[in-house]
Amino acid sequence: MAVEKKEAPLSGADVVVRTLEQQGVKWVFGVPGAKIDKVFNTLVDSQIQTVVCRHEQNAAFIAGGIGRMTGKAGVAIATSGPGVSNLTTGLATANTEGDPVVALGGAVPLADRLKKIHQSMDSVSLMRAVTKYSVEADSPESVGEVMANAFRSAESDRPGAAFVSLPMDIMISPAKCEVLTSPSHSGVGPAAEAAIQEAARLINQAKRPVILLGLLASKPENAEAVHELVASGKLPVVGTFQAAGAISAELFSNFGGRVGQINNQPADKILEAGDLVVTIGYDPVEYWPSLWNRGQRRILIHLDALPADIDNSYCPAVELIGDLAATIRQLTLLIKHMTPDAKMSALLAKIAQDREQLARESAELNGTPVHPLRLVSELQKILTPDTTLCLDMGSFHLWMARHLYSFRARQVLISNGQQTLGVALPWGIAATLVRPSEKVVSISGDGGFLFSGMELETAVRLKSNLVHMIWIDGTYNMVAIQEEQKYGRSSGTDFGPLDPVKYAEAFGARGLMIQSPDQVAPVLKEAFDIPGPVLIGVPVDYRDNHKLFETVNERNIH
Incomplete structure (x- = not known):
């Protein structure tokens, strides 16, 4: 008589990996180590691709890019001790930017948690300050629970980062639990009907x-609803940097531009003129209320997944809390078609006229090094619907955020929360995975590039069709300009040269240089025709950068 074989019980690592599969995860990004190697070993037999990175911070950046573009949590994985602590900046960035990420960290066995041994660390406490959810699987029964709740936390309401500590002994031992399946139907509905009616009444009488x-307005489903609201009410609209792409080309005449960091933009005049402001998917970290609403006595309506953080400069009269798209559509039904106010119409007309004039002048800037606005002009031409653009942080980021226009939600990835250096190349790698049929361009300064430049090897290994531009000036220019305005001189902002061509070749990629404005278009075209990652270096003329920080409204100076 044949003896029936019993299936081996699932290990903790099996439950972790099967949860990832159940959640639809396609890739995990990270660096291995002894305390997490059971999970890495289990991933080999799964449907998930393990992408080994050259630094855990960049693994978290890539996972954040996946999260922003898909709405589903990207996954980063690291070993115990410094492996986990290296994730911190990437998770803080994702959490501030509203990008869903689940990070998995190895840990010493439970019995050794309180001992001073190799790579022991209270990682849960460390991560609690920079995530929405930070827990440890502290028993064989808890693995399925903490994994399911990590994904729910990362992806719900305003998305962000979640961290799960996975002790080595829990991963190798039999799991006394099952993989938990997410609810088939979940999520909030529209805001309360009474709140929607009151908001409509206030808008209609303004x-x-x-x-x-x-940021949340730029999620594709929310952006579509925003288009309907703006078109129906003929309402003027402005956006933060992270809201790039939330307005369609058909509504461009209603768009006053972007606001962020410094109150000195044409769109700030639109905000200033409003007697009522409806914020949609807005978080104060994107553009501090004290920079655009200090001292104002006007009605604010807050439409978001979460209640507002009450501020001396931000105290809404009405909050519409719920699913953004559903709430916007119900509000749209109650908004009257408005006759444009003469003052607002004149402001929008002047902005449109100045925008066109600046575009003409930018296309004619022929000096060397290349002026930022000429680069913006050339990049605007290639920002077709089948292109994704990922921006790092720096002076160039302000030129792009203010003057480069996108009409597709989440087409342009911009950071303005933690303003983290080094995000562009990892986000670009993420874009090549999520959107393999698109052209992908990432841009950094020569300062920010080397925060994550080692991941060029990862891009080569993945055969990522990625063009990364490095704007070169030899300084941390954004810091230098502000120091000069404050102290009359800069300090700690200069560094040595970088040769993008040799750097690219050292990693097995292609490198190109742009030396003059007339080379921008042909070099970009050549780069797109080359398979795999390409680095492009371009010396940039930053002599006008001081203008980025001028004419600040005095009431906003702290």
Whole structure:
């Protein structure tokens, strides 16, 4: 008589990996180590691709890019001790930017948690400050629970980062639990009907209502609803940097531009003129209320997944809390078609006229090094619907955020929360995975590039069709300009040269240089025709960068 074989019980690592599969995860990004190697070993037999990175911080950046573009949590994985602590900046960035990420960290066995041994660390406490959810699987029964709740936390309401500590002994031992399946139907509905009606009443009686779009407004499903609201009410609209792409080309005449960091933009005049402001998917970290609403006595309507953080400069009269798209559509039904106010119409007309004039002048800037606006002009031409653009942080980021226009949600990835250096190349790698049929361009300064430049090897290994531009000036220019304005001189901002061509070749990639404005278009075209990652270096003329920080409204100076 044949003896029936019993299936081996699932290990803790099996439950972790099967949860990832159940959640639809396609890739995990990270660096291995002894305390997490059971999970890495189990991933080999799964449907998930393990992408080994050259630094854990960049693994978290790539996972954040996946999260922003898909709405589903990207996954980063690291070993115990410094492996986990290296994730911190990437998770803080994702959490501030509203990008869903689940990070898995190895840990010493439970019995050794309180001992001073190799790579022991209270990683849960460390991560609690920079995530929405930070827990440890502290028993064989808890693995399925903490994994399921990590994904729910990362992806729900305002998305962000979640961290799960996975002790080595829990991963290798039999799991006394199952993989938990997410609810088939979940999520909030539209905001309360009474709140929607009151918001509509206030908007309809306002003379100059203005919409301020934030990061969550740029989610594709929310952006579509925003288009309907703006078109129906003929409402003027401005957006933060992270809301890039939330307005369609058909509504460009209603768009006053982007606001962020410094109150000195044409769109700030639109905000200033409004007697009522409707914020949609806005988080104060995107553009501090004290920079655009200090001292104002006007009605604010807050439409978001979460209640507002009450501030001396941000105290909404009405909050519409719920699913953004559903709430916006119900609000749209109650908004009257407005006759544009003369003052607001004149401001929008002047902005459109100045925008066109600046575009003409930018296309004619022929000096060397290349002026940022000429680069913006050339990049605008290639920002077709089948292109994704990922931006790092620096002076160039302000030129792009203010003057480069996108009409597709989440087409342009911009950071303005933690303003983290080094995000562009990892986000670009993420874009080549999520959007393999698109052209992908990432841009950094020569300072920010070397924060994550080692991942060029990862891009080569993945055969990522990625073009990364490095704007070269030899300084941390954004810091230098502000120091000069404060102290009359800069300090700690200069560094040595970088040769993008040799750097690219050292990693098995291609490197190209742009030396003059007339080379920008042909070099970009050549780069797109080359398979795999390409680095492009371009010396940039930053002599006008001081203008980025000028004419600040005095009431906003702290």
